[in-house]
Amino acid sequence: MPEDLNWAIGGEAGDGIDSTGKIFAQALSRAGRHVFTSKDFASRIRGGYTAYKVRTSVDRVESVVDRLDILIALTERTIHENEDELHDDSVVIYDGERSTMQDVEVPGDAIALEVPLKRLAEDAGGAIMLNVVALGAACEVTNFPIENLDESLQKRFGDKGEAIVENNKEAARMGQEYVQEEYDHDFGYDVETTDEDYVLLNGDEAIGMGAIAAGCRFYAGYPITPATDVMEYLTGRIDQFGGKVVQAEDELSAINMALGAARAGARSMTATSGPGIDLMTETFGLVATSETPLVICDVMRSGPSTGMPTKQEQGDLNMTLYGGHGEIPRFVVAPTTISECFWKTVEAFNLAEKYQTPVFLVSDLALAVTEQTFSPDTFDMDEVEVDRGNVVDEEDIDAYLDEQGRFQAHFPAADGVSPRAFPGTADGAHMTTGLEHDELGRRTEDTEVRIEQVDKRQRKVDTAREQEEFDYREYGDPDADTLIISWGSNEGAMREGLSFLEEEGYDIRFISVPYIFPRPDLTEEVEAAEEVIVVECNATGQFADVIEHDVLERVERVNKYNGVRFKADELATEIKEALGDDASTQEVEAE
């Protein structure tokens, strides 16, 4: 038998699949076992196939595999959907007494374990508990001490009263006893427990928790799969820390509310998925030009358009990297693991405030809906640092006033970072706008001021490159000829895949990159390798494109951005300069 156990419960949406799976996953986690969950679900509330899968081991598990050891099938379709993952020692638990399940054929040599789930549940107090009867049966099959279920049942049903909790405990035991009595059989599984303490959470929850830890106080969003869990997590929790969640009427409103709150001085965030990012794009430029710190989270799903809302994809990289008209400085940070969803959220808030820019926090469905166990000190709150950047108060504001006493909110500082005065600060009143503006925030079309402000905003990126570490994580053999690069949720599967490949004699260097922009320069790494493979969940290889771009020999660039078109004589001079010849024809305005 393999070290890890793969377990699933499947049925129709609305059958309580999620909560049953979660009860089991939590019981395993509480029993000191590592857990990695995944969900198969469709975009509907009731009906349609849905499954909750749990992979568990005493060692850390980082991905899903194509193998199922225990399957609780509430519908016949569940068996068909998972047929390929069943093997000779798989155990399929189902209720053969139900009219829809009477003709079920368990494929191959997998073990069919008929348990009258509904009848036993009724005996325990109600047919609704049939899933819990199945959990009890699964405990017996896997030699997992059933007491571990009790606290999960308490957590799940505690609000409904002790009687309900007790009935559920009874239902689980009836499932266990039925298997004991009817199947005098050792199924060969032994899910041992340990003394370890783990927490179990998904990527959206980690982002929400990271936001609160980082001091986020305002969140505005609009429900969308798979980002909604971030809003649901924050609702009811952020209030305890003096914050507020507002459900906006649409994503346009959500990002503008978040922008308003950020200007008022709150650490502020919005989260959405691809279609919502499209709508928010309008405001990206305003966030950047007004130099407002804002965290914009995109939990990617399959696109384009409404695509496949409940399926995985990493197709929005270009959108977050380039979305919006004109050119704006921004940061794009993409956590690669659930724990990193927490830490990169904290970092995103610091980057946003230190550099007064939009920060895109890019996650994906696989991270969002996957629950994984961690040692609680993975989220050590004492390690959280808050850096608000250049905030001026009433005492030090004088240094930032011009000779007329006006606050220079867009002062073209050498590092690109201006002073920031929260509204309410005496003498700090100032205008800010999406129009090109001068250091006071006043609209301008002056060509020199335009260049000064564009350069100032761009300098933030250079400053950040100097001050921050936009690095990567590395696994495998650093000297291998084959280099694999990935971003986002692929890291876990890739790391485990690496061990399969290593067993077969492949020699591989694997780099996982959590920063899209600015990102680590991988030129040396790419050039040192004979084969370079970029792994990502999309059709065109968007990250592969930027890696290729980075290692290309650069073309010379002639740019002009003061608002005036190119002129012939000026271009001639610029070209000569680009060719390394003396620029003596005339003075030019453009860089």
Added chain:
Amino acid sequence: MSSDIRFTDFKSDKQPTWCPGCGDFGTMNGMMKALAETGNSPDDTFVVAGIGCSGKIGTYMHSYALHGVHGRALPVGIGVKMANPDLEVMVAGGDGDGYSIGAGHFIHAVRRNVDMTYVVMDNRIYGLTKGQASPTSREDFETSTSPDGPNQPPVNPKALALSAGATFIAQSFSSNSQRHAEIVQKAIEHDGFGFVNVYSPCVTFNDVDTYDYFRDTIVDLDETDHDSTDRDQAKDKIMESDKEYMGVLYQDESSVGFEEREGVEGSMAEIPDGAPDGATDLVREFY
């Protein structure tokens, strides 16, 4: 808040580029007077505006201000007020900004009832794009993009507001400066969303809805027996499509702002240097 604030303190040193005679001068002056009269200072006032002639207002006033994107000023204002209820938040927009591209936000801002003031400079035309039909243009009003008239009835913003559950609806006229300032002041003092539609004539592109037209037509509600606390009376006045009124059409005096109802107690700007106290409990929840 200092009591020696004058309305000129809210003036910036930028000269407005509105056309000479534009109604927006009067609208803005009334806003500044009302802010000063209610004891606000530029440092604790936040003015939000969208795009168009009305959107320029933040540039000409002196306060904390944000000039955003077309139609989205209200959500920005809501975010500001939710994050710091101590600020006086005033949102300015135009009829295109507010009732066309921003119509959705308008309805939801009304029903959300955040304690802020929304002043719409309604000139029944798109001015800054040089004279196209707006949502409040008359059905037969000929413009560059509607040579035979828009051929659709104008929106009735006050009716939209009333039906969305507005707690304060007023109508003003920029030319009657004293009365206009008074009406905006009432909107500021209202606890909740104070909505003021201001007739602010465009002297360049609108030769129908002119100063003369409004002067001849407008009826001051103070000179009638209108009871602004009576929603039915307000509804009747608002639905009279051939009448123009000035004054407070409706006010729910028991209104309480959304931020207060939501329990927002003060500015969200102050946060600890590290994770807040109790953050470890967030981790414990996942055991």
